[in-house]
Amino acid sequence: MRTREHLFRGKYTDGNGNQHWIVGHYTEGAYINPNTGEETKRYIISNEDGLFDVAPESVGEWTGFWDASEPPKRVFEDDVVESENGIQHWVQWNDETAGFRAYSIQLPNWVVDNDCHLSQEWIKSFNKKVVANYYDGVFATKCNDIKNE
Numbered sequence: 046m047r048t049r050e051h052l053f054r055g056k057y058t059d060g061n062g063n064q065h066w067i068v069g070h071y072t073e074g075a076y077i078n079p080n081t082g083e084e085t086k087r088y089i090i091s092n093e094d095g096l097f098d099v100a101p102e103s104v105g106e107w108t109g110f111w112d113a114s115e116p117p118k119r120v121f122e123d124d125v126v127e128s129e130n131g132i133q134h135w136v137q138w139n140d141e142t143a144g145f146r147a148y149s150i151q152l153p154n155w156v157v158d159n160d161c162h163l164s165q166e167w168i169k170s171f172n173k174k175v176v177a178n179y180y181d182g183v184f185a186t187k188c189n190d191i192k193n194e
Contacts, residue, residue, distance in 0.1 A: 050107070050109075051070070051106070051107070052068055052069065052070070052106070052107040052119070053068070053069065053070065053071035053090055053104055053105065053106050053107065053121075054066055054067065054068045054090070054103075054104070054105055054107070054119075054121045055067055055071070055088065055090045055097070055099030055100060055101075055103045055104040055105075056099055056100045056103035056180060057090070057097040057098065057099050057100075058100075066178075067090045067092065067097045067099060068090070068092065068107075068119070069090040069091050069092030069097075070090065070091050070092070071088070071089070071090055071104060071106075072088075072089045072090075072091065073086065073087070073088055073089075074086075074087050074089060075087065088100070088101040088104060090104075100180075102180065103178075103180040105121040105122035105123040105124070105178070106121065106122045106138070107119050107120070107121050107122075108120045108121065108122065108136060108145045108163060110145075110163065110164070110165050110168055111165070111168070112126060112168060112173055112174045112175045113168060113169060113172045113173055113174050114174045114175070118174075118175050120136060120163075120168065120175060121136070121178070122136055122137065122138055122145065123135070123136065123137070123178055123179040123180060124136045124175045124177070124178050124179075125150070125175070125176055125177040125178065125179065126147065126168065126173040126174060126175055126176065127173065127174060127176045128171040128172055128173055129172050132149065132171075133149070133150040133176070134147035134148060134149055134150065134161075134173070135147070135148045135150055135179065136148075136163060137160075139160070142162075144162065144163070145163040146160040146161065146162065146163055147160060147161050147162075147163045147167070148160045149161075
């Protein structure tokens with residue numbers, strides 16, 4: 046039986062206001078404020094360094110694939126991968142196919158279409174490298190608009 050490691054990544058803001066990507070195991074839970082008794086839903090990623098309360102919209106699952114960088118980086122849900130000729134794809138989970146898909150991004154109008162099956166062979170054959178995540182910068186605004194259409 047083949048097993049795969051289920052890892053997640055989320056954005057954590059430390060006590061100094063700096064943001065960091067945290068990779069580990071994901072848990073949703075409730076936190077009860079001891080002073081007020083109010084319950085707050087928390088999104089936690091845990092790893093060997095501890096527990097991190099991450100922004101829920103930033104959480105993405107590891108696809109099980111590595112990009113073509115040296116050294117290779119994990120490819121996570123919501124990452125943007127780019128080939129040497131500048132063609133970008135946005136990695137998303139697709140419920141209909143029960144798998145990760147890569148949707149081409151047509152610049153400059155940010156049209157997302159023409160999806161293809163994400164595989165290690167595809168990444169290698171097109172020398173795809175992770176260049177961004179939808180949660181970061183200008184890309185976040187554009188992709189959030191697309192996600193909410």
